[in-house]
Amino acid sequence: AAQSTVSASPATITAATGTSTITVTVRDANNNPISGRTVTLAASGTGNTITQPATATDASGQVTGGLSSLFAGTKTVTATVDGATVITQTAAVTVVAGAVSAGQSTVSASPTTITAGGGSSTITATAKDANGNPIAGATVILAATGTGNTLTQPLGTTNASGVATGTLSSTLAEGKTVSATISSVAITETAAVTVVAGAVSAAQSTVSTSPTTITASTGTSTITVTARDANGNPIAGATVVL
Secondary structure, three states: OOOOEEEEEOOEEEOOOOOEEEEEEOEOOOOOEOOOOOEEEEEOOOOEEEEOOOOOOOOOOEEEEEEEEOOOEEEEEEEEEOOOEEOOOOEEEEEEOOOOOOOOOEEEEEOOEEEOOOOOEEEEEEOEOOOOOEOOOOOEEEEEOOOOEEEEOOOOOOOOOOEEEEEEEEOOOOEEEEEEEEOOEEOOOOEEEEEEOOOOOOOOOEEEEEOOOOOOOOOOOEEEEEOEOOOOOEOOOOOOOO
16 A cells, blocks of 8 residues: 555646546555556545546556546545555645636625715625636626716735625715626626715705795795705705704
C-alpha cells in the first residue's frame, strides 16, 4: 500500500463539466508493478460521479478511472486494491464553480422600505453557477428603476461566498426595482425597494385658496393644503389643522 500511488490529472476541474483522470499504480513492497489487481476508487464530498476502472491493473500495475462533480470543493480521492488494501497515498482534485447562472444567482435588498433623502438599503448580489456553487471573483453591476437614485456599486468582486454588496438611496418616493448584472450575465431575480416620503417640510408644503376673494356671509373659499417632505414628495396620512 505504501509503494502504490494515486494521481489525478488535471488536479483542478470545473463543476458539472470537467473530469479528472485518476491513475492508480499498484506496486509491491519492493516497488515492482503488480498486474491483474482490481482497484476501486472513492472520493470525499458530495455530488461526485466516479468512473471505476474498467479492467484490472496492466503489466505496469496501472488502471485509470475518472472523477467529476456537481459541487465545488476539494475532493480527496482514495483507492482500494482487491477490496481489502487501501493505498496510503491519495490524490486531491479541486472542483471550481462554473459560469454564472442567471437563474441560480440572487439579488436581495435590506431593508426593503427606506425614507426618501434619509435611508439606504443594502443590495446583496450572490453569484452562483448552474448547480448553486458560489462564484468568487465575479464583477457585479447594479441598476435601479426610477429617478432620484444614488446607487453605490460594490467595491471589488464577489468574495469566497459569491457575495458582493452595494447600496441604494433615493430622494424620490416610489417603488424601485433593483437588478444586477454579474460578469455580463443579467440575473433573473430582482429586488424591490419601496421609498417612502420623509417628515413634513414647512418650506416644501403649500397652502392655497380658491377663490381668493369671497363675499361676506355668503361666499366660501376652498383651502387646499399639500403636505410634502424636504424633497417635494407628497405625504399621505398627515393631519392638517387650519
